[in-house]
Amino acid sequence: MAPSYFKTSEIVPELACHKLQDEEDLNVVCTLPVISATALYALHTKANIQPGESVLIHFGTGGVGIVAIQLAQYACAEVYTTVPTDEKKEWLVKKLGVKGENIFSSRDTSFIDGLLQATNSREKKIMEFPLEVFNVADITDALRRFSSRNPMGGFGRSMSKWMMSRGARKFIFLGRSGLDKAPARRLIEDLESNGTRCTVVRGDVCSMADIQKVVDSAETSIGGVIQAAMGLNESLFTSMSNEYWHTGIDPKVQDTWNIHNAIKGKDSELDFFLMSSSISSDGVELLRSELLP
Incomplete structure (x- = not known):
């Protein structure tokens, strides 16, 4: 396409x-x-x-x-x-x-x-994504909007609503902006209006201390983890700075390792540990540091 x-x-x-x-x-x-x-x-x-x-x-x-x-x-x-x-x-x-x-x-x-x-048939799931319009000059900001270190971004919001429709009733979110942004507030209002209990922790996914705050806020054993954090900086791989590289890699690698260590002792009922990433339609993408196999 x-x-x-x-x-x-x-x-x-x-x-x-x-x-x-x-x-x-x-x-x-x-x-x-x-x-x-x-x-x-x-x-x-x-x-x-x-x-x-x-x-x-x-x-x-x-x-x-x-x-x-x-x-x-x-x-x-x-x-x-x-x-x-x-x-x-x-x-x-x-x-x-x-x-x-x-x-x-x-x-x-x-x-x-x-x-x-x-019916006793097996149902198929279709997810809905909202339309947001950006100026082409703001393409970097647009990409960050949907792939930031925030579980209440586009992907996180869709996953949360899907899980709620499947019976999930307790959510804990970690994000740098907390409830500052209107979409995040609407998400929490929507989830809570449907009988869920939500806790929002303001912090950085790459900070072990902030991850520990999230784990400590769980009242019971943790049933599942969705690691959807992403940092985005556009640059050719051949000229990418160390800072840009770590912007993309750290939320994937360091945050995942932090979560792995932080949930020990509360993972006796862990059903899943889901890690998201990105793909390119061309198979190889030389511009972005956040793509992992």
């Missing part, structure tokens, strides 16, 4: 182009290929969805959710989905033809019982 890096112009085959209508918003339209590719990959490449199968699509009125519903319907699959409000449920019924009895609330875990009563 993007064989080269960012450019001011690109020559592509005619079949890869589609003329925009005057009323179409470029900021929205430019995200559609990513949304469509996500839904296609999830339902066809990974799930190999077949006629008559059932699929659960969370957040059905989000960008990915809407496309996933349409693809599932095109494959003659039975669609089950969740929405946060009655208005959005009505929209799905009228606009996409989803059966009303197949739409459940995403505000709590009540959809689980409803789904189990409706």
Whole structure:
């Protein structure tokens, strides 16, 4: 989809182009290929969805959710989905033809019982990501927004909501900005309004003392760890400074080691220790220091 890096112009085959209508918003339209590719990959490449199968699509009125519903319907699959409000449920019924009895609330875990009563099929998970627009001159800040040393960034927010929908009820977050940013405050408000208990610790993931504060704040044994910290500095690898290198490597290596040591004694019920990283569509990326195999 993007064989080269960012450019001011690109020559592509005619079949890869589609003329925009005057009323179409470029900021929205430019995200559609990513949304469509996500839904296609999830339902066809990974799930190999077949006629008559059932699929659960969370957040059905989000960008990915809407496309996933349409693809599932095109494959003659039975669609089950969740929405946060009655208005959005009505929209799905009228606009996409989803059966009303197949739409459940995403505000709590009540959809689980409803789904189990409706089907014994195995559900598939679709995540929703919000749209934010940045000036091209601010691309470094944009990348940092979604890949910072903050578990309440884009990836962290999505993971937290997904875990809540699966029954998680206790969360502890560590981030340098704490609750200073509006998205972080909205995340905590949303989680707590759905019956979860959240603790936010302000600190640096590379600081053993701050990691220890997080562990000490856990009232019971720790059930799982998601290490999603990332530092970002753009530079050619051949001329990358030592400082830039450590900006990317330290949150991955030092923080993981700190967590490993800090949770000893509270890890008797640890189910998972998940570490995230980045990939490049070209397979090799010479610009970024945070990519690990």
